[in-house]
Amino acid sequence: MHIFGEMTFVHVPHENKWKLDNRALKGNVVMNLANSKDWVFYIPVQKKFIFSEWAVFLGSSAISRILAPAKENMPSKGSLSFLLNSLTLGNFSSEKQVEAQDLEAHKPTNISTDPSYLAPRLY
Template sequence: MHLTNSKGWLFYIPDQDKFVSSAWATFPESSSLKKALISPEASTASKGAIKFLLNKLTLGDFSAEHTVKAQQLASNHITNKVLLPPKSYTEAMKQPDSLAWQRAINQEIENMKNHAVFEVLPLPVNTKPIGGGWVFVKKPASSTCDARYKVRGNSQLKGYDFHETFAPTATFTSLRLLLTVAVHLK
């Protein structure tokens, strides 16, 4: 029987005619054992005695365990704040290495301009721009800051934001054709 006021179980040992409490237990799954353990002759007096014992029985003080958990949570919070990269531009600019994050952002914008990733156009009437956001990564080997701008394409609507999609992927058939041509041309 599970104890309500502490972490553990209450067991009755018939050979010794006593109750034992334990935080660790292994429960056998055999159905014949379950039938042997649960007897229909259990009197209400013995059930009352068990309930009385349950209310009186405790396994000890677990307050130290709560203190350890609180310390672990605080430690994780501090560790995550120090080691994890920022989740937003605002958070990046509040960090001690904000200049490194700003350099990474400027480098990403410059790369996008150099590769003609986007084109600035006037926004058509009755349309909303697709959202985007910065993704920040700190490379562990070199401890350099890396920033990438990502557009939230999952918010696009087919026929409204785009009309067709194209993703060049190789199929097994096209690979066979390519290898056949390569063998033929040697």
């Protein structure tokens, strides 16, 4: 339940706003409609009431969550986030060794020094 007069940000649908208008308006809770999800909000800047079901309520619980220090939870060693955070990118220390092995593997072998192997076999 939310308190009368509580500060909220009410979502404004894109049909009701211009391109550069805010997506939310700062307002106060007036009441909850009994048979629907809608709330009634008073927007002081526009001096009018808005009916909406989309709002972010900035009650005391939300403020205490914002002001409370976040606890850092260390992920387990088997989790994906732990593995991604422990990767070291840009380590090319073994690249020269791998390049030398590639050159050695692609070196032509058993080629005679006689140039006749370059001549076509059929004339």
